[in-house]
Amino acid sequence: MPQYLSAGSHGPLPDVSQHLVAVARGDADPETIVRNGALVNVHTGEIQPEMDLVIADGRIARVTDTGVVSGGEGTEEIDADGQFLAPGFLDTHVHYESSMVTATGFCRGVVPTGTTGAFMDPHEIGNVLGLDGIRLLLDEAADLPLKTFCTIPSCVPAAPGFEDAGAVIDSEDVRDALAWDDVVALGEMMNYPGVVAGDEEVHEKLAATYEAGLEATGHFASRETGASLDAFVAAGITSCHEAVRKEEALARLRKGMWTMLRxxxxxxxxxxxxxxxxxxxxxxxxxxxxxxxxxxDTITEKGHLDRVLRVAIANGLDPVTAIQAVTLNAAEYYGVDNDLGALSPGKIADVVFLEDLSTVDVGRVMVDGDLVAADGEWLDADTLPDETDHTAAVHDAYPDWARETVAIDPPTSEDFAIPAPDDAATAEVTVIRAHENEVGTTRETATLPVEDGAVVAADGISKAAVVERHGGDGSIGRGFVTGFGFERGAIASTVAHDSHNLLVVGTDDDAMVRAAERVVELDGGMVAVDDDVLASVPLPVAGLMSDRPLSEVSERVSDLEDAWRALGCDLDSPFMTMSLVALAVIPELRLTNRGLLDTVDFEFVDPVQSG
Structure with missing residues (x-):
């Protein structure tokens, strides 16, 4: 990528350095002065009261005591009125696709909350549409006020040989994509067993990354903090977001990893x-x-990185340290600290005006030296497509081949049947147990009834199926899952990490058929059914993202959550927990289109053990 970033229409620093220096000397007028703010100095970890930011060419020319610099006739002056001035927040690990909207909708939602830059790993769309799909997402993001950087997916599919995605991104593809200007790193290396075991293809991807002079980001989903973690770090991987315990986070920090707390x-x-x-x-x-x-709905109701900061601060982290973690630290990790991550001379003027530091109450947001949002609302309608034009803009960005990706006929009830042992009245089965707000699953056994030669759902245990939907062999993996509390009905979704096949979970085969049929009709999405369809979220872009505005998608997701509760599920954010039932790189037990997979020993197991 370029050594310096453009500040909006102003161009990179080499193009404007002489004029910026003239403004700093006082020989040219600034375009904007932000007066009387309390500067959050992430370089020194201090708060400097009564400070001014002098801005030209979308960058900061000077940081001075209030009133030292006078503006010219065309200078705009903005009174911070004692508000805290922090650098724009940077999200160092995010999947736009999980917001269920494309880059435009994501930008509309997060920039007013203070997020001005994001380092996305687009492995969701990559698993469906490969590099061509990733390029569509990046091209859409290129001219938005949110600065988007890409970490190129390292594991497409996530578990080769154990699942089937819509695309394959091999080491040569990775090598080619690492040369794109907007790529700054290798995306999360989820195949941590392959790293530790010395898998040749995995290490070819790592080698290509290092030869390109970029970082390799990690996904070490093991709870181990000893030899395997050391091997993972020794391979050159420099970050990880998978710590879930204090001991795991501390071990990563002590081994020199950039430790992402999620x-x-x-x-x-x-x-x-x-x-x-x-x-x-x-x-x-x-x-x-x-x-x-x-x-x-999390973005619209609770915020984005401002929400993460609030949680960290509420749990004892110093507010300035917390802000450093999403500004200077973030920029330094990805090597963009020449331009971003701090409010100091030469940096791009991405500024978050905070009413209160401890509650991270975002008042106004400045991008490239221009105020773009205040009190959660956009100020300039020209910076993004109007919501009435949103769908047309998305369709312009994503051609038909990116919006017609469910390449199967609807499954039948016979497709969901799980045969029982001959003449058995009951069957002992292997069950995936999902846990609320946790990525891991556990392996359990249960005894279920048999009807007409097939094992049926009962006692809080649902049937599950994953149907290959990318135009391959149409294979179906079947199993059982518990932990969701379903009492009736079924759900179906084409959001099923990471290969994003059609995932169907239900209490009876007929309901599962109804749910699957509706998702196929929508060409991707999420559906909840009982006797009829209760709620749906159409996701036509790669079967992952909507072509509707964020506000509308948020409302549909809220309706879907109500429908899940009506079916008996009261988990927090149940869609994400359900979508990871198919994620074949996290312990202990998962379901893919090829079958029920033990993700500790990486071997398929039979869902029915005995009669």
Missing amino acids: QGSAWKDVPETIRAVTETNVDTRHLLLVSDDTHP
Whole structure:
């Protein structure tokens, strides 16, 4: 990528350095002066009251005591009125697709909350549409006020040989994509067993990354903190967001990793993992705070990185240290600190005006030296497509081949049948247990009844199926899942990490058929049914994202959550927990289109053990 970023229409620093210096000398007038703010100085970790930011060419020319610099005739003056001035927040690990909207909708939702830059791993769309789909998402994001950087997916599919995705991104593809200007790193290396075992293809991807002079980001989903973690770090991987315990986060920090503490819609790790810092005296220069997977209703109702910061601060992290974790630390990790991450001379003027530091109450947001949002609302309608034009803009960005990706006929009830042992009245089965707000599952056994030669759902245990939907062999994996509390009905979704096949979970085969039929009709999405369809969220872009505005998608997701509750599920953010039933790289037991998979020993197991 370029050594320096453009500040909106002003161009990169080499294009404007002479004029910026002239403004700093006082020989040219600034375009804007932000007066009388309390500067959050992330370089020194202090608050400097009564400070001015002198801005030209979308960048900061001077940081001075209030009133030192006078503006010219055309200078705009903005009174901060004592508000805290922080650098724009940077999310160092995020999947836009999890917000269920494309880059435009994501930008509309997060920039007013203070997020001005994001380092996305687009492996969701990559698993469906490959590099071509990733390029569509990046091209859409290129001219938005939100600065989007890409970490190129490292594991498409996530578990080769155990599942079938819509695309394959091999080491040569990775090598080619690492040369794109907007790529800054290799995306999360989820195949941690392959790293540790010395898998040749995995290490080819790592080698390509290092030869390109970029970072390799990690996903070490093991709870181990010894030899395997050391091997993972020794391979050159420099960050990880998978710590869920204090001990795991502390081990990563002590081994020199940039340690990303995650607070998404479902994975709420910060209250536990922040203890690695708050209960020790370790240095926080490698501490990062991330959102990872955040649903649309979380963004509209609770915020984005501002929400993550609030949780960290409420759990004992110093507010300035927390802000450093999403500004200077973030920029330094990805090597963009020449331009971003601090409010100091030469940096791009991405500024968050905070009413209160401890509650991270965002008042106004400035991007490239221009105020773009205030009190959660956009100020300039020209910076984004109007919501009435949103769908047309998305369709312009994503051609038909990216919006017609469910390449199967609807499954039948016979497709969902799980045969029982001959003449058995009951069957002992292997069950996936999901846990609220946790990425991990556990393996259990249960005894279920048999009807007409097939095992049926009962006692809080639902049937599950994953149907290959990318135009391959149409294979179906079947199993049982518990932990969701379903009492009746079924759900179906094309959001099923990471291969995003059609996932169907239900209490009876007929309901599962109804749910699957509706998702196929929508060409992707999420559906809840009982006797009829209760709620749906159409997701036509790759079967992952909506072509509707964020506000509308958020309302539909809220309706879907109500429908899940009507079916008996009262989990927090149940969609994300359900979508990971198919994620074949996290322990202990998962379901893919190829079958029920033990993700500790990486071997398929029969869902029915005996009669």
